[in-house]
Amino acid sequence: MAEIKLESIRKSYGRTEVIHGIDAEISDGEFIVIVGPSGCGKSTLLRMVAGLESITSGDIHIGDRVVNRLEPRERDIAMVFQNYALYPHMSVFDNMAYGLKIANVPKAEIQARVAEAARMLELEPYLDRKPRQLSGGQRQRVAMGRAIVRKPAVFLFDEPLSNLDAKLRVQMRLEIKALQRKLGVTALYVTHDQVEAMTLADRMIVMNGGVAEQIGAPLDVYANPATLFVAGFIGSPPMNVLSHDIRPGRGALDPGAVIGVRPEHIDLVAPGAGLIDLDVAFCEPLGAETLVHGTTAAGDKLVVRIDGEVELPADGTRIGLSIDPARILVFDASGRRIET
Amino acid sequence: MEKRVVFDNRWLPYLLVAPQLLVTFVFFFWPAGQAIYQSAFIPDPFGLKTQFVGLGNFEYLFGNRYYRESFLTTAVFSVLVTVSAMSFALWLAVLADRVIKGSSAYRTLLIWPYAVAPAIAGVLWLFMFNPFTGIIAWMLAQLGYTWNHTLDGGQAMALVVAASAWKQISYNFLFFLAGLQAIPKSVIEAAAIDGASFWRRFWTIVFPLLSPTTFFLLVVNIIYAFFDTFGVIHTITKGGPEQSTTILVYKVFSDGFVGQDLGSSAAQSVILLGLVGVLTVVQFRFIERRVHY
Numbered sequence: 001m002a003e004i005k006l007e008s009i010r011k012s013y014g015r016t017e018v019i020h021g022i023d024a025e026i027s028d029g030e031f032i033v034i035v036g037p038s039g040c041g042k043s044t045l046l047r048m049v050a051g052l053e054s055i056t057s058g059d060i061h062i063g064d065r066v067v068n069r070l071e072p073r074e075r076d077i078a079m080v081f082q083n084y085a086l087y088p089h090m091s092v093f094d095n096m097a098y099g100l101k102i103a104n105v106p107k108a109e110i111q112a113r114v115a116e117a118a119r120m121l122e123l124e125p126y127l128d129r130k131p132r133q134l135s136g137g138q139r140q141r142v143a144m145g146r147a148i149v150r151k152p153a154v155f156l157f158d159e160p161l162s163n164l165d166a167k168l169r170v171q172m173r174l175e176i177k178a179l180q181r182k183l184g185v186t187a188l189y190v191t192h193d194q195v196e197a198m199t200l201a202d203r204m205i206v207m208n209g210g211v212a213e214q215i216g217a218p219l220d221v222y223a224n225p226a227t228l229f230v231a232g233f234i235g236s237p238p239m240n241v242l243s244h245d246i247r248p249g250r251g252a253l254d255p256g257a258v259i260g261v262r263p264e265h266i267d268l269v270a271p272g273a274g275l276i277d278l279d280v281a282f283c284e285p286l287g288a289e290t291l292v293h294g295t296t297a298a299g300d301k302l303v304v305r306i307d308g309e310v311e312l313p314a315d316g317t318r319i320g321l322s323i324d325p326a327r328i329l330v331f332d333a334s335g336r337r338i339e340t
Numbered sequence: 341m342e343k344r345v346v347f348d349n350r351w352l353p354y355l356l357v358a359p360q361l362l363v364t365f366v367f368f369f370w371p372a373g374q375a376i377y378q379s380a381f382i383p384d385p386f387g388l389k390t391q392f393v394g395l396g397n398f399e400y401l402f403g404n405r406y407y408r409e410s411f412l413t414t415a416v417f418s419v420l421v422t423v424s425a426m427s428f429a430l431w432l433a434v435l436a437d438r439v440i441k442g443s444s445a446y447r448t449l450l451i452w453p454y455a456v457a458p459a460i461a462g463v464l465w466l467f468m469f470n471p472f473t474g475i476i477a478w479m480l481a482q483l484g485y486t487w488n489h490t491l492d493g494g495q496a497m498a499l500v501v502a503a504s505a506w507k508q509i510s511y512n513f514l515f516f517l518a519g520l521q522a523i524p525k526s527v528i529e530a531a532a533i534d535g536a537s538f539w540r541r542f543w544t545i546v547f548p549l550l551s552p553t554t555f556f557l558l559v560v561n562i563i564y565a566f567f568d569t570f571g572v573i574h575t576i577t578k579g580g581p582e583q584s585t586t587i588l589v590y591k592v593f594s595d596g597f598v599g600q601d602l603g604s605s606a607a608q609s610v611i612l613l614g615l616v617g618v619l620t621v622v623q624f625r626f627i628e629r630r631v632h633y
Contacts, residue, residue: 052529073535085526089548097545099534146534 002063002076003028004049008135009058011210017212018044026188026203028187031180033189035197037233043158045207046190050079050156063153075132078147079156082163084139086131086146092118093127096145105174106307117145117242120179137168144179157178158187161196173199194234196220206230228335231260237291239329242300246276247325248297256333263291263305265327268313274320278302283312294319344571359499372613378606390603397607406583407591407608411485414587417501425505429512434542436460436513437520447517454510458571465503466576493584496577498583504569512557513569519553520546559623565618588612 004026011019019041026032034042037197047053049060051072059066065077072202078099084094093114100110118124121141132138140160145154160176161169177200180187191197197204198218206221206229214226218234225231233238239260253259271277278294285301290312292304304321313319347353379397381390387451401407407432432450439446466565470475480487489495523546531541567589573579579586579594586594589612596605 050529050533052532072529072533075534078535079530079609081526083524083526085524085530087531087545089551098531098536102535102540136368146530150534243436 003061004186004188005059005061006045007059007061009048009060010056011041011048011053012056017056017210019048020202022205022207022212024205024212024215026186029184029186031177031187031189031200031202033197033201033204034189034207035191035194035233038192040207041210042190042192042207046156046188047156049154049188050077051075053111075255077156078150078152078154079158080140080143080147080160084131084143084160084163086139086142088131091130092123092134092142092145095131095142096149099146099150100210112324113149116144117148117237120146125301135274136164137172140164140172146175148179148183153186155185155187155189157187157191159191160189161191162193169196176200194236198234205224206233224259224337225329228258228260228331228337228338231329231331231337235262237263237303237305238307240266240302242296242298242302243311244298244300245330246323247328248275253330254332257338258331261323261327262327262332263303265323266302266304267322268292268304268306268310269320269322269333271318271320274322275325276321276323278304278319280313280317280319280322281313282315285312292319375606375609378602378608380603382601382603387600393603396602396612401604401607401611406586409583409587410586410591413583413585414566417497417504417569417585417587418562420497420501421504421508421565421569422558422561423509424501426512426557427555428505429509430516430550430554432509432513432598433516433551434546436517450513450569451510453507454514456507458504458507458568459575461503461507462500462572462575465499465506465572469499479485487590491581496581496585500569500573500576503572504565507572508561508564512561515553515557516550517557519550523549555623555627559629562619562623563616566612588615 006022006023006024006026006324008021009019022045024032034045036042044053047064048055051067051070051074055068060068062075062077087098096114096117097110100113105113106173114127115124118127121144123138123141123145126134126138126142130144134142135164140163143160150191157176161172164172173196176189189196189200190208197206201218203215203217204221205212208229214221214230215309216224221230222234225234225239232241239262241258241260243253243258245259247259250333267274276296278292278296280294284292284293285308288308290306290308290310292301292306292313293302296302302321332338354621380392380394381628383390383398436443436446437451453461467476468474469487469489471477471490474487477487487495489499527545527549528541531545536544566587569587570589570593573585573587573590577585579590588608592605592608592612595601595608597603
């Protein structure tokens with residue numbers, strides 16, 4: 001177990017810089033999720049922590065060591081890959097025992113540790129099978145088992161659930177969380193799925209274009225996004241973005257600035273009775289909730305999330321929107337949040 | 341999933357396989373049948389009559405010291421060619437797999453020797469090792485080592501092995517490189533994180549995952565060493581000195597077409613045919629089983 005410290009980490013391929021200086025401090029036992037769209041550099045960052053990519057500048061500390069120049073095996077980490085990366089010619093047992101054999105752990109202890117991990121992950125009936133004889137979820141568990149048996153200081157996960165179907169993904173998400181809690185190991189988890197990020201993270205690092213846009217606890221990031229990008233990326237449907245200020249008694253916004261409102265912070269009222277009116281384009285009833293899509297008078301598209309049992313407004317009608325002005329966020333032309 | 345086509349016309353499937361069957365029949369079954377037939381006869385010295393001798397040709401062959409020695413020569417030769425051609429090619433492929441810049445130029449250059457005909461490859465090596473004018477023979481002489489493969493059977497063997505292996509390395513290299521590149525990078529990375537050093541990864545992960553390629557090349561290389569090296573041996577040593585490089589296929593040629601003993605030559609062809617058949621079956625039965633994971 002260990003804390004991790006990233007100090008102005010940069011990465012360049014030739015002249016192209018892909019990670020532009022990331023700082024983060026991760027405390028012992030914390031579950032950190034790095035989330036961002038594809039190509040934002042999140043996997044590269046994880047691979048730099050793992051030692052699979054070199055660090056162009058900056059320092060990575062794991063525990064009390066600077067690991068920049070250490071080989072992956074010297075960093076006391078374990079990693080779960082997106083495609084699991086199981087050794088196809090080895091049985092489940094051998095897959096999990098491989099790292100221990102290399103570390104010259106005594107045979108009896110290898111047996112005990114693999115058996116313990118197999119019990120925890122419900123893999124006991126499959127220890128003699130080869131990876132190709134397992135289902136996706138079982139392979140995923142073997143990959144986890146391989147990480148667990150080595151008792152590393154840090155777990156690294158590189159989109160471990162993206163090859164699973166939706167139902168299994170939800171189940172494995174819970175298992176990963178439970179396992180990490182139980183073992184108390186520091187975990188760094190990369191995903192592009194903001195639901196995974198919200199549910200798993202103690203704190204999350206939202207990345208975009210090689211920069212950490214915001215680091216914080218999921219609900220805090222959700223409620224107080226630091227940038228327009230974070231506001232749009234975290235939350236589904238994303239935050240509504242309007243090009244003109246609808247708050248009462250305010251003048252025009254600075255050029256390029258926008259305001260944002262979460263879909264659930266809007267209530268439907270009679271036309272003219274709210275801050276603004278909306279022409280309803282269509283509704284998406286999802287059961288527990290309904291999404292009302294429409295266009296404002298100024299031409300901005302907007303989504304409202306309402307309770308599933310409220311009667312749906314008909315397509316093409318005009319409705320009023322009531323919004324608590326305190327819930328309205330303002331972002332400047334560069335996308336930074338402005339406190340007002 | 342199995343994919344089968346059902347033909348409405350009864351004769352169409354036969355028509356479709358006919359060209360392949362025809363080629364196999366004309367160039368394999370017919371000559372093989374002829375060899376089996378002729379192996380039971382000996383022709384008279386003028387080639388006017390043949391006399392049926394049953395298994396007499398075979399009896400004579402197995403009682404013949406030179407023929408028995410040729411077996412040993414073939415075994416030594418094909419093991420040396422196969423092992424050196426494959427291990428050297430694997431080494432080159434592992435190195436080439438790590439090259440990023442200019443890898444395509446590098447690969448193309450390594451593939452060139454495959455385009456050289458066996459006889460020409462033989463002549464190239466002969467020029468370099470000619471005891472009187474060859475540059476490498478001269479260099480060896482400067483180092484105090486006398487090179488004369490026309491007198492020294494061991495040196496002759498070394499030379500034909502080197503020339504034969506050299507030609508086959510390109511082919512093996514291509515397959516090994518493709519095999520290496522087909523191994524998922526993340527598996528290697530997982531092994532690195534698990535603590536395996538480069539060599540440990542190579543022997544415990546890469547080499548086992550490469551085994552289908554290795555097995556395929558083993559079969560191909562042994563068959564190459566048995567048959568396709570004829571041109572190399574014919575140009576460099578002609579089987580000499582004192583039959584020290586006369587492998588079985590070369591003896592078929594020299595007894596049949598130089599010695600004009602067609603019956604014996606045919607019998608040798610039959611033995612060779614059986615031998616390669618048995619070797620291939622053994623390889624598939626006992627080795628192939630262990631390479632699939």
